[in-house]
Amino acid sequence: MSQDNNPYDGIRIEVLEGWEAVRKRPGMYIGSTGERGLHDMVFEVADRAVDEVLAGRAGRVDITLLPDDGVRVADDGPGEADPEALLTRPHSNAGPRGRHRVTLHRMGVGPFVVNALSSRMTAEVRRGGVRREQEYARGAALTPLTDTGPATDSGTVITFWPDAGIFETTRFSFDSLADRFRELVLLNRDLDISLTDERHPDGVRSVRFRFPDGARELVALFDGGGEGEHAAAAITDTVGFEAEDPRMAGTLEVALRWRDGGGERVRGFANSYPTTGGSHETGLREGVAAALDAYARRRLLPAPAYPGPDAGPDAGPDGAGLTAVVSVKLDDPEFQGSTRSVLGNAAVRGCVAEAVREQLGAWLEEHPEQAAAVVARALPGVPEPRVCEPQGFGRPGGV
Structure with missing residues (x-):
């Protein structure tokens, strides 16, 4: 032209x-x-x-x-x-x-x-x-x-x-x-x-x-005052923790608990803005699966006969009854998708998974009755477990 x-x-x-x-x-x-x-x-x-x-x-x-x-x-x-x-x-x-x-x-x-x-x-x-x-x-x-x-x-x-x-x-x-x-x-x-x-x-x-308890109160808000699965009673206390990890140049806050009914409810946030998925939510699920897997194999009889969390996303515990919030605050967040609502920072996935595995794993060891209820809820088909009392161990979870 x-x-x-x-x-x-x-x-x-x-x-x-x-x-x-x-x-x-x-x-x-x-x-x-x-x-x-x-x-x-x-x-x-x-x-x-x-x-x-x-x-x-x-x-x-x-x-x-x-x-x-x-x-x-x-x-x-x-x-x-x-x-x-x-x-x-x-x-x-x-x-x-x-x-x-x-x-x-x-x-x-x-x-x-x-x-x-x-x-x-x-x-x-x-x-x-x-x-x-x-x-x-x-x-x-x-x-x-x-x-x-x-x-x-x-x-x-x-x-x-x-x-x-x-x-x-x-x-x-x-x-x-x-x-x-x-x-x-x-x-x-x-x-x-x-x-x-x-x-x-x-x-x-x-x-x-004004909420001084942070994400713990957000989990309670998601679970309370609804119908059907939203009205299901909690079977565990709320597990919550915060951490800073220089590997992802930021901080993370996680709060979670299980109900006796309904499906998984996971909400993610990056720099206080709601997301629809991403590395922080994937890391949360992987950390939960790893903590439940390790606890069930080490502490419950009979040992659950399912592959570990590394076998694939559908092989380990499911999210039945889980309500969770994962909030990360990063110096340099990277978003994907046309709406920029999916967090892409690769390092966040491993950092969140590691923190959840360690913190939730320690909580499971300290609350055996609630831990058994979570395993029964998250692992349908596993026989009713009984807690295996460790012999000659130091702190709970030691080997």
Whole structure:
């Protein structure tokens, strides 16, 4: 094709920058203009406040759904030094960051995009004894950062109203937001987040999320309050542990227990974001299988007649009744798939498997009655086992 006949020459190419690009194709930045994208607006603003808490610069984050469909996100940190730069300039921070920071939303595009997709936004900063405010509309600053009086404390408050001309709805779901913030706090025990809904005519609805027991409480949450398999009673205590492993440049937290009914329920997270599979979940399953295999062969009579965990994924114990959470926080997470929801870091698999095998193995040795119940649950067809008491051993599990 000659240049004369090319319809895509330089004259016809439209170059969009800044807020114009965001408003032209919002789905590229927040994934959807429906309810999912609407909620992601909250997460993008709250992300900065959450990082302030995890860095030790703030104590809590407060999110409020306002009667006019606005959202207010407040923290008690030192106060944003340059709110105009934060809210009017693109920042390249897409995707999860290092282990000490979290990403509430996979896109990670920042509050600039929220400003561009809002009909109105305000920022209040309390810093150095002074309160300052600034107002924005559709990505642009309408006023300079203006002193509005003295401040006796510090913090940042960002309030925004999604543009009804862009979103299919501007009505936020309290329950959907609560689920994600609850999950986030369960994975980061230092967080303290409140969610308040001022839209109800019957009064204000508010919930505060603070879970010092971390992933253990997340396992209990997954098991509780449901029907069918979700209502099955636990047959073991919750086994939980944390570890740091330089081989995977990160930390891991695992919590698990068994129920007397239902199938396997494994939830994985990487840098506090939910995954749909990957090396950490594979490592968890391999570690559980190895621990059960070693315990059953060493401590139970008759010895179970099945191949070990190395024989293949379907040869060892199954996951019947298992509820587990595996959360890894990595300096450099690698994701696979079009949705970037599968963790690919190869080193994580072996590190998680080893930690689970050791920690769960020690717990099985210390709780023989519960261990026998788990083996009976995980190894259907094995005769009812009885515990073989070790003779002349030191610590449980020694040889």
